[in-house]
Amino acid sequence: MRALLCILLICFGTTCLAQDPIQLIGRNTGEKLLSDGNEIRTFGFAQEIGENPGVPGPSLEVIEGDSVVIDFWNISQGAPHTIHLHGLDVDQQNDGVPHLSFEVHHMEHGFYRFKAPHPGTYVYHCHVVSSIHVQAGMFGLLIVRPAVGDNYTWEGGYNYWYESSLLMSEIDTNWHHDSVLLHDYDTNMSHHHVRIPKYKPQHFLINGLAEQQLDDLTIRGVNDGNLYLRLSNIGYFGNRIIFPSGLNARVIDSDGRPLPVEEVTDTLEILPGERYGVLAAPDSAFMDEVIVQYFNLNTGIVLNEQYVNVNIEDAAGIKExxxxxxxxxxxxxxxxxxxxxxxxxxxxxxxxxxxxxxxxxxxxxxxxxxxxxxxxxxxxxxxxxxxxxxxxxxxxx
Ligand SMILES: [Cu+2]
Known part of the structure; x- marks a missing residue:
C-alpha cells in the first residue's frame, strides 16, 4: 500500500510541477469595473478564451532554473502586442521590445522562451506603444520562486510564513476611449506619433482595486513569523509606501536582487517599473493599514492615498x-x-x-x-x- 501511495504522490507531484507552456491571450475588448461604479474599456491578458482580461493580468509563477515557455496568442484586432519581461535577464529575441524582438499580430502565436533566472518579483507588460498599452491594462506580475522552496526569498535568504503582493498602477479614464486605444500603428516604424491627452489619473489602484474594493485585500501575518511583501509599481506616478511600525519592515531586495545592505524603514518609495521585497517581522498581534501614496514625479505632490488592511494574528494557538x-x-x-x-x-x-x-x-x-x-x-x-x-x-x- 505504501508503494502505491508513493507512486500516487509522485504522479500528483508531477502534475503540479509540469512545465507546460504558460498560455496568455491578448485581448483588446476588456471591461473594467472601477470603484465609482463606472466601466471602462481595457486591453489585457487572459488565460482562457472568452475570459475578460483582468487589470492586472494573471500573476505568473515560475521556479528558478525552469525552462519557461510563454505561448502568447493575440486574438485582438488592431495594433500587435508583445510580452516584455521587465527586469528579467532574457535574451533580446525573447524580450518583447517590438523592433528588437518580434510582434504578435492578430490571430498569431508568439513564443517567449527563457530559463527563469534570479528568484524575485518581476512585471511583464506589452511593449507596443507601451505608454498606451500598459495604461490600457496589459501588465501583470511575474514571480520567480527559488528552487530551494516556496517559502524562501532565495537560496540562503529568509524563510517566511506569509506573503502578499501589491502591484500599484493608476487609471486615467480619458486614455480609455477608442480615440486613444485604437491608435494608428505602422509595423515598419520603431517610433510612433500618437496624440494622447495629458495624463491626469482619477483612479489609483493596488492589484487593480481602489477605495472600498480594497476591503477584499488584507495583508495577513502572525506575530512571530516573517511576512514577505512583494511591492511593484507599473504606474506613471511614484509610490510612497508607509508601513505600520509594528511590522518592523525592512527592505531586503530590489529588482530581483538581494540588497547588499538591508534598510530598516517605515517608508519606501517605488518609482515606475521598480520592484522591492520587504521582510516584516511583527512581534505583536495588531490590525492596522499600509498607506500607499501616489505622487507626481515632476512636482512630488501626493495626489492620492489608498489603504490596505493589515491583520497580524497571535501565533500562539495557530502554531501549536x-x-x-x-x-x-x-x-x-x-x-x-x-x-x-x-x-x-x-x-x-x-x-x-x-x-x-x-x-x-x-x-x-x-x-x-x-x-x-x-x-x-x-x-x-x-x-x-x-x-x-x-x-x-x-x-x-
Ligand atoms: Cu499591446
Whole structure:
C-alpha cells in the first residue's frame, strides 16, 4: 500500500510541477469595473478564451532554473502586442521590445522562451506603444520562486510564513476611449506619433482595486513569523509606501536582487517599473493599514492615498496546531471521511489517482463527507490554509 501511495504522490507531484507552456491571450475588448461604479474599456491578458482580461493580468509563477515557455496568442484586432519581461535577464529575441524582438499580430502565436533566472518579483507588460498599452491594462506580475522552496526569498535568504503582493498602477479614464486605444500603428516604424491627452489619473489602484474594493485585500501575518511583501509599481506616478511600525519592515531586495545592505524603514518609495521585497517581522498581534501614496514625479505632490488592511494574528494557538492544521480520519475510510481543521478555514480538494478532481469545498471546524459512492481506490485530500498546503493520502477499500 505504501508503494502505491508513493507512486500516487509522485504522479500528483508531477502534475503540479509540469512545465507546460504558460498560455496568455491578448485581448483588446476588456471591461473594467472601477470603484465609482463606472466601466471602462481595457486591453489585457487572459488565460482562457472568452475570459475578460483582468487589470492586472494573471500573476505568473515560475521556479528558478525552469525552462519557461510563454505561448502568447493575440486574438485582438488592431495594433500587435508583445510580452516584455521587465527586469528579467532574457535574451533580446525573447524580450518583447517590438523592433528588437518580434510582434504578435492578430490571430498569431508568439513564443517567449527563457530559463527563469534570479528568484524575485518581476512585471511583464506589452511593449507596443507601451505608454498606451500598459495604461490600457496589459501588465501583470511575474514571480520567480527559488528552487530551494516556496517559502524562501532565495537560496540562503529568509524563510517566511506569509506573503502578499501589491502591484500599484493608476487609471486615467480619458486614455480609455477608442480615440486613444485604437491608435494608428505602422509595423515598419520603431517610433510612433500618437496624440494622447495629458495624463491626469482619477483612479489609483493596488492589484487593480481602489477605495472600498480594497476591503477584499488584507495583508495577513502572525506575530512571530516573517511576512514577505512583494511591492511593484507599473504606474506613471511614484509610490510612497508607509508601513505600520509594528511590522518592523525592512527592505531586503530590489529588482530581483538581494540588497547588499538591508534598510530598516517605515517608508519606501517605488518609482515606475521598480520592484522591492520587504521582510516584516511583527512581534505583536495588531490590525492596522499600509498607506500607499501616489505622487507626481515632476512636482512630488501626493495626489492620492489608498489603504490596505493589515491583520497580524497571535501565533500562539495557530502554531501549536500547525503540525496538523488538518487531520482526516478514519483511514482507510469506508463510508464517511471526517476532516478536522485547526483554528482556521481550509480549502480542501480531493483528487483520485488520475489527478481528477472529486470534491472541492471549504471546511471550518469538523465536517464529515459521505464517501459510500466513491469507487475503491487511493485518493489525496489536499488542504490549503493560511499556514500552507498539506497533502493527506487516504484509501477507500
Ligand atoms: Cu499591446
Amino acid at each position: 496546531s500547525s503540525k496538523e492544521v488538518v487531520r482526516i480520519y478514519p483511514n482507510p475510510a469506508t463510508s464517511s471521511l471526517t476532516v478536522e481543521v485547526g483554528l482556521q478555514e481550509a480549502e480542501i480538494q480531493i483528487v483520485d489517482s488520475q489527478g481528477r478532481l472529486i470534491l472541492e469545498t471549504s471546511v471550518t471546524g469538523s465536517e464529515s463527507f459521505d464517501i459510500r459512492n466513491l469507487p475503491s481506490g487511493a485518493y489525496i485530500l489536499s488542504s490549503r490554509t493560511a499556514l500552507g498546503i498539506e497533502n493527506h493520502p487516504f484509501i477507500k477499500p
